[in-house]
Amino acid sequence: MSNERASAKLLNRTALTKRLVQKLKAGEAVIGGIGNANFDLFAAGHRPQNFYMLGSMGLACPIALGVALAQPERGVIALEGDGSILMGLGCLATIANLRPRNLTIVVWDNGIYQITGKQQAATAGVTDLVAVARGAGIANSAWVRDEAHFDALLDRRFDDGGPALLAVKIDDMPGQGQTPRDPALIRSRFMKGLGTGRGGALDP
Amino acid sequence: MSWSDTFLRLLKDNDVRLVAYVPDNVLTPLIAGVTADNYFLPVGATREDEAVGTITGAYMAGLRGAVMMQTSGFALIANALASLVLPYQIPAIMVISERGTMGEFNIGQSLVARTMRPTLDTLGIAHHTLTDEATMPFIVDSSIKQAYSTQAPVAFILSPLLTGGNPAAKAKLKI
Numbered sequence: 558m559s560n561e562r563a564s565a566k567l568l569n570r571t572a573l574t575k576r577l578v579q580k581l582k583a584g585e586a587v588i589g590g591i592g593n594a595n596f597d598l599f600a601a602g603h604r605p606q607n608f609y610m611l612g613s614m615g616l617a618c619p620i621a622l623g624v625a626l627a628q629p630e631r632g633v634i635a636l637e638g639d640g641s642i643l644m645g646l647g648c649l650a651t652i653a654n655l656r657p658r659n660l661t662i663v664v665w666d667n668g669i670y671q672i673t674g675k676q677q678a679a680t681a682g683v684t685d686l687v688a689v690a691r692g693a694g695i696a697n698s699a700w701v702r703d704e705a706h707f708d709a710l711l712d713r714r715f716d717d718g719g720p721a722l723l724a725v726k727i728d729d730m731p732g733q734g735q736t737p738r739d740p741a742l743i744r745s746r747f748m749k750g751l752g753t754g755r756g757g758a759l760d761p
Numbered sequence: 762m763s764w765s766d767t768f769l770r771l772l773k774d775n776d777v778r779l780v781a782y783v784p785d786n787v788l789t790p791l792i793a794g795v796t797a798d799n800y801f802l803p804v805g806a807t808r809e810d811e812a813v814g815t816i817t818g819a820y821m822a823g824l825r826g827a828v829m830m831q832t833s834g835f836a837l838i839a840n841a842l843a844s845l846v847l848p849y850q851i852p853a854i855m856v857i858s859e860r861g862t863m864g865e866f867n868i869g870q871s872l873v874a875r876t877m878r879p880t881l882d883t884l885g886i887a888h889h890t891l892t893d894e895a896t897m898p899f900i901v902d903s904s905i906k907q908a909y910s911t912q913a914p915v916a917f918i919l920s921p922l923l924t925g926g927n928p929a930a931k932a933k934l935k936i
Contacts, residue, residue, distance in 0.1 A: 588818070608821070612844020616814035619806075620845075623818025623826065626779065626802060631822075647807025648814075655804065740848035744821060753823035 561700040562685050565726040570594075570665045571733045573707060573725060574636070575601045577663070585632040585715045586624050586751060589736075590617035592672045594636040594665060596732025605750030609736045609743050615644030618652060618662055625657040625719075628751065632659050632715025639666040639680040639724075646689060652720050653694025661715055662690075662722040667729050675729060690722040698722040764894050764923050765790035768856075769798070771898060772827060775905040777854060778802050779819045779826030781812035783834050786927045787858035787919060791829060809834035810841040817851045825909070827854035832861050832874045835916075839880055842914070847884060850912035854905060856919065859890070863921040866933040881916055888916035891923050 574597040581587070586606045589595025594617070595609040608624075610617060621635035642649075642664055652660065668681030680686060690698035701707045701723055710723055737743070748754040762770075768791060772780070780795045781804040782788065795801040802824070806812035809830045816826030830838075835857050846853045860867070861874025881888045889904055891897045901917060908915040921927075 586822070610845070612848070613810070613814065613841050616810065616817075616841060616845060619811045619814030620818035622804075623779070623815040623820070623824075624822040625818075626804070626815075627819040627822035627824030645808060645811055648811045651804065651806055651811065651815075741850050744849040744851070748821050751822050753821065 559685050559688060561687065562726070564702065565700040566703040568701070568704065568707070568725055568727050569730060570725070570727045571597045571600060571730065574598055576704075576707065577634070577711060578602060578604065580711050581715075583632060583714070583716065584750075585634055586621070586628070588617045588621040588624065588633070588635045590635065590637040590641045592638060592641070593732035594638050594641070595736050596734045598636055598734075599736040600732065600734030605746065607750070608747045611736070611738060611740055615641050617641060618648045619645070621660060621662070622648070622652055622655070622657060624751070625660040626655070629657070629659055630716055631751070632661070634715060635660070635662045637662065637664055639664060639668065639686060640670045640678045642686065643679055643684070646693070649690050649693035649695060649722075656720060658719050659716045660719045662720070664722065664724040665727050666724050667727045669729060671729055671731060687722065687724045695720050695722050699724070701725045763790065764897065765794055767894060767898060768901065769794045771901045771905070773800060774902060775825070775909075777825045777827050777905065779804065779816055779824050780829060781806045781815045781826060782829035783807070783809050783812060783831070785831035785834075785858045786929055787924045788829050788831070791856070808837060810838045813838050813841040813846060813853060816853055817845055817849070820851055820853075827856055829856045831858045832877055833870060835877050835880070836873045839884075842884055842886065846914050851914065852908035852912055853914040854908060855914060855916040857916055858919045858924065859921060860927060864926050864930050864934055866930050877918070886914050886916060888918060890918040890920050892920045893923060897923065
């Protein structure tokens with residue numbers, strides 16, 4: 558195990574998601590990956606620029622990439638679990654080569670598939686997602702050492718400096734929120750939040 | 762104008778700028794056209810479901826996109842269609858080069874090809890098989906407009922009748 562990974566403090570996803578959301582001042586788009594990543598995003602308080610995934614495990618980063626390419630002036634953040642990102646590691650190579658400056662990936666790594674019964678993931682063994690991301694070409698990748706380091710890494714503009722990846726070692730606590738299970742509503746509100754489509758057409 | 766030039770013009774006519782693709786022999790002229798033309802934003806994806814995710818995000822953020830893939834690649838995206846594109850009502854434009862028929866040399870392609878139309882039909886996704894340059898413009902133009910008007914995906918299947926099939930197959934089929 559790498560030194561960086563071994564020495565990373567065990568943190569809590571619910572608390573850090575709240576901390577992250579409080580830093581968002583410029584209408585940043587946030588893509589919450591399936592399961593606990595988006596449950597905690599919802600629990601941190603709904604924002605118009607939040608997108609909640611209720612399926613398609615592994616696609617938070619590709620979806621965030623699409624948003625980032627379409628709106629290069631807006632910061633875009635993908636929140637993804639370790640099990641989810643393991644399902645499609647190739648997207649890290651795609652992102653590394655396209656170099657979207659406005660894309661930040663946060664990986665919550667508890668080494669388990671928490672939501673399906675805490676089965677171990679490859680990240681419980683020898684797989685180091687920061688090393689994977691760096692190998693894919695995302696040079697700006699780091700393990701979060703502790704809360705202060707998390708703050709230091711995220712106290713910045715999100716529309717520049719990317720692509721970046723932060724991996725956070727977290728405990729095995731479940732997500733705290735219950736995202737409304739209405740994909741059409743989620744999509745239309747997200748589009749309204751991004752100022753696209755017909756999202757606001759029926760509002761007074 | 763070649764079938765591929767015509768197809769790209771139809772994408773342009775409908776403001777489809779982002780093209781996420783996984784390469785294929787038959788798609789070569791489309792991918793070359795997309796990468797050579799500054800109008801388009803090409804995304805070379807590593808898997809087809811990744812490409813679907815990227816055009817989904819782009820659409821929601823105001824940029825229209827298409828996914829280009831071959832038949833076997835389509836077989837990888839059933840979950841992305843059923844749990845992202847369909848429930849979230851995403852007008853995903855899918856361009857599938859048809860392998861597995863009319864001169865296929867690879868048994869895996871001929872078998873996986875059997876899953877394509879049944880999967881599209883089961884999911885209720887509109888699909889059109891493009892066989893000739895005469896009918897292609899009407900089918901593609903009207904169907905892209907319908908997709909965006911109705912928030913529904915559409916698949917264009919590029920038949921060997923249109924494209925001439927996989928150029929690599931001709932040599933390999935000599936037995």
